[in-house]
Amino acid sequence: MFLHFFLLCNFADAWLSPNNFVTLPSHSRRRDGPSSSSRLSAKLSPLPSNISPFEKSQAKSRDITGDFRKVAQASLLRALDDGLTELEIEFPPLLESKSQFDDFDNIQELNKNRDWCIEWLPTLSNSFSSPIWFVLPDTKEVELAKEEWGGQRYRQAAAFTSIQAVTEHYSSASSAKSEEYSKPWGATIASGMSQLLGGGKGDSGLLGDLGALDSLDEATNPALHLVCQPGNGGPVEDWINVKKFHADLAGSKTPTCIVNGALDKVRDGYYNGFIFPALAKTFDFYKSFESIFFLKPVSDKGVYGWLYRVYPEPWQVILQTPFQNQGKVMVKDTVAISSDTRPSYTQCVQALLTEAQKQQAATK
Numbered sequence: 001m002f003l004h005f006f007l008l009c010n011f012a013d014a015w016l017s018p019n020n021f022v023t024l025p026s027h028s029r030r031r032d033g034p035s036s037s038s039r040l041s042a043k044l045s046p047l048p049s050n051i052s053p054f055e056k057s058q059a060k061s062r063d064i065t066g067d068f069r070k071v072a073q074a075s076l077l078r079a080l081d082d083g084l085t086e087l088e089i090e091f092p093p094l095l096e097s098k099s100q101f102d103d104f105d106n107i108q109e110l111n112k113n114r115d116w117c118i119e120w121l122p123t124l125s126n127s128f129s130s131p132i133w134f135v136l137p138d139t140k141e142v143e144l145a146k147e148e149w150g151g152q153r154y155r156q157a158a159a160f161t162s163i164q165a166v167t168e169h170y171s172s173a174s175s176a177k178s179e180e181y182s183k184p185w186g187a188t189i190a191s192g193m194s195q196l197l198g199g200g201k202g203d204s205g206l207l208g209d210l211g212a213l214d215s216l217d218e219a220t221n222p223a224l225h226l227v228c229q230p231g232n233g234g235p236v237e238d239w240i241n242v243k244k245f246h247a248d249l250a251g252s253k254t255p256t257c258i259v260n261g262a263l264d265k266v267r268d269g270y271y272n273g274f275i276f277p278a279l280a281k282t283f284d285f286y287k288s289f290e291s292i293f294f295l296k297p298v299s300d301k302g303v304y305g306w307l308y309r310v311y312p313e314p315w316q317v318i319l320q321t322p323f324q325n326q327g328k329v330m331v332k333d334t335v336a337i338s339s340d341t342r343p344s345y346t347q348c349v350q351a352l353l354t355e356a357q358k359q360q361a362a363t364k
Contacts (some may be wrong), residue, residue, distance in 0.1 A: 004356045009123075011326070025243055027119055028266045028344055042347055043313055044062045044225065044315065044316055044338060045071070045308075045310040045312065045313060046333070047070065047146075047306060047308055047316075047318050047320075047333045048064060048071075048295070049064075049067075050062055050063070050064060051059040051095055051198055051295075051306070052192070052304070052320045053066060053304075053332050054320070054329050055321040055329065055331055062137070063096075063097060064095055064096050064225045065091070065093065065095065065112075065116055066103045066119070066220035067072075068091055068116075068295075069116070069119065069120045071293055071310055072089055072120070072238075072292065072293040073120070073123060073124065073127075075292040075293050075310055075311040075312075076257060076262045076292055077127060078292075078311060078312060079290060079311050079312070080255055083103070083105070084255070084290050085152070085246075085247070085252050085253075085254070085255040085256065086252070086255075086256060086258065086285075086288050086289045086290060087257040087258070087292050088166050088254060088257070088258050088261070088263055088289040088290065088291045088292065088294070089257060089259045089260065089291075089292060089294070090260055090261075090262075090291065090293070090294045090295065090296065091260065091292045091293065091294070091295040092144060092260075092295070092296075092297065093109055093112035093113045093145075093260055094108060094109060094112055099345065100308050106232070106233035109229070109232075109233065109260075110137075110141070110228075110229050110233065113138060113229045113260045114136065114141065114145055114148075114200065114229075114257055114291055115148070115149075116259070117134060117156075117226060117228045117259055118134070118145065118149050118154050119298075120226075121134060121154055121157035121158045122153050122154060122157045122363070124157070124158075124224075124226070125157040125158060128223035128224065129223070130155065130221050130222060130223035131159055131219040131221075131222050131223065132158040132159070132222060132223055132226055133158065133159050133161055133166060133216070133219065133222040133224070133225050133226065134159065134160050134161065134226050134228070135161055135162065135163055135225055135226065135227040135228065135230075135242075136161070136162055136163075136165055136177060136228050137228070137229065137230060137234050137238055138162050138163070138164065138208060139162050139164070139165070139208030139209070139210060139212065140208030140211060140235075141162070141208070142160050142161065142162050142212045142213055143209050143212040145160060146212050152291065155333060156224070159214040159215075159216060159218075159222070160212070160213070160214050161213055161214055161216060162213060163227070163230060163238055163241050163245075164181055164206075164241070165213050165216065165248070166216065166245045167171050167180075167181040167227065167241045167244055167245045168180075168181050169216045169217075170245045170249035171244070171245075171246075172250055172306075173249075174249055179248050181241060181244075182237045182241055182244070182278065183237065184234075184235035184237045184238075185235070185237075215246075221254075222252065222254050223254070223255075224249075224255050224256075224257060225245070225246065225254055225255070225256040225257070226257050226259065227242055227256060227257065227258045227261065227287035228259050228333070229257065229260050229261060229262075230242050230258060230261045231260065231261060231262065231265075232260065232262035232265070235244055236271065236276060237278075238336070239261070239266055239279060239286070240278050240279055240281075240282055242256065242258070242261075243281075243282045243285045243286075246283055257292075258289070260275060263286045263289060264304055264341060265286055266279065266282060266283060266286045266287050267283060272318070279363060290311060291309050291311070291332055291342070293309070293310060293311070294307070294308065294309040294315075295307075295308050296308075296347070298317065298345075298348045298349060300352075301349060301353060302356075303319065303349070303352040303353055303356050304319075304320050304327045304352075305317060305318050305319040305320050305336065305352045306318045307342075307348055308344065309342070314339055314340050315333050315336075315338065315339045315340070315341070315342050315343060316335065316337070316338050317335070317336045317337045317339075317343055317347075317348045317351045318333050318334065318335055318357075319334045319336045319351075319352050319356060320332070320333055320360060321334065321354045322355070333361070334354035334355055336351035336352050336354065337351040
């Protein structure tokens, strides 16, 4: 409920913004600048089908984000085999029904991210002998998740918990005051309101039923923290607490995979470090995250395409060009550049423009 308060007050920003791009190194490769597509094209995964806004009608009939899970599964296991422990998955969660040009709110986004993760849990859990901790932003979200997904196939695939519960679980073994759970600024007010509404019965459950949280004492030594949409649309303390429980308290021993956490906002100066000093301490931490499945639209100056990466492959900037074939709209995908380091937003746009100009020249 507390997160929903934030989400109702913060409608989604456009999926695409220059402020949401940041150039990051890849852990697995080192080379400066973008390369031509010819050198690395044999190693590149094709762009997922029917994700273009030109193919919107076709997208509604396919389980596109289900295909994302299959790719993410293989990439995650490969990254873990390579010893990586800070992992990121990023894609437009509403892609099957909306493009970045459509209106949507962050509650829709959170629900889609939650459902995407829960549908992944049964397959994902089969790859581990230890339990997975499925970490949602707050207790109310855990309660809602269990109401929506009552099947034991999903409920038994992971321990359903919250960022606060995980942080407090780890901090209970630490004596350091600085490593305690960082409470969001409005949490105390919301908690007091919940107590007031509860009257003589105590807490009214405004912030969620604590009974919905699975016991972490019974799911010790997790194989993975799967964290769903921390911070994005909610309190910045989510990002602070994820760093606390992963790096400061768990000592990075348990891998953490963040799904659609909008980490670019933390990494690229979207938040001023002077105004958010506690969050500023996480900037370098989130820059260390490896993008194992990353898909972000790029649309500017009359061109449309995607920034795409599947671990351990290079980054790709892919131009999408619509054309007519027997009265049906088709889309041609062309790798404009591939790079061992993540291209900046400006590099993405320039690559798309250059490739589009080449294609136009070829048709004259």
